[in-house]
Amino acid sequence: MGLGALLLVLTLLLPGRPSSSAFAWTAFRDPAGVTCEALSYNNTSLRCSWEALRPATVRLHLRQKGELGANCSSREVRSGRGPSWVLMDSCPSACSSAAEETPMELEVEAGGNGGQHQRLSRSLLWRDLVKPAAPEGLWAHQEERSGQVRLRWAPPGSWDRPASFFPLRFHLHLEYFGNLDKGLLQDLYSDRLEETTEPLRPHQILRRAKVRCQDPVTGSAWGPWSGWALPSEATPLP
The missing domain is CATH 2.60.40.10 (Immunoglobulins)
Known part of the structure; x- marks a missing residue:
């Protein structure tokens, strides 16, 4: 399992609620919950997105891992059903080169209208998140x-x-x-x-x-397609 894989999924047991219903509650369609991408190695923000099964308040916390890991950014979003996304500021000390060793950690908490909660935690390496924009x-x-x-x-x-x-x-x-x-x-x-x-x-x-x-070095995911280009009769300048 890679460092970008899901590390922890925890559903809280709430007082007075049977365990069967508590463990059945989940906010996200994808078991991984939230997916993050960066447009380049020097980009200063991550675009984190998810597909919600039901309305929920989603809190995201990004920090640098390690004993002296600093909190980098936090966001709170009231998410309805369907796709949602938010921009997260990256960690200033994050190394974005292929020699990157210290990952970032993204903690996600989703809360339902009835008091249900779901928590997820993921380790992120910047080089695994890069997905170039369209040419x-x-x-x-x-x-x-x-x-x-x-x-x-x-x-x-x-x-x-x-x-x-x-x-x-x-x-x-x-x-x-x-x-x-x-x-x-x-x-x-x-x-x-x-x-x-x-x-x-x-x-x-x-x-x-x-x-x-x-990115052929890391074998990143393919970025989005450009728009269709129609054949031109003119010859471009060198």
Whole structure:
């Protein structure tokens, strides 16, 4: 079990309530409760989200683990049923490099209208939380004579520099026109900011393209897709 896994789930027994109903009460749809993400290694906040089964007051406390662990930030949210999220300030002393050794700890307490409580505790390493935002400025162009498709894009604006120290892997998804406008799909993977490719079949016409990215060093989750980019007739500046 990794450090980012759930470490403790505790449902409090309340006076005058049978244990069967107390242990049956849970606030979150996902057993892990709350999931946190960061847009980059140098970001100063975490986006923590959850899916609530029922209305509850959710309190979140983030602190640095260890004997001298400091309290970093706290939030209290009145959550209804469905998805909710909140921004948490990160710990100032948190190391965000691959050599990170001291984790942060997130404590979550959910309270129901009837006095029920659920508590969860998770250890978090920053490198496990990084999920890059969508790449920007995707440009696509198909050469009229050769049919080659040229693509260019930029890293997310929130991503760390220099790129040589904070590399990204990109996943491009291309859709071509087909019979009855049913798209034919092509997937490309790249460590660069531009690619040239051939259509899947001769004389295919590019319909649209999109791109997403991940951190290849830590094998982070893939970030969200960019919006669809339509083929451009103009040639971009170098």
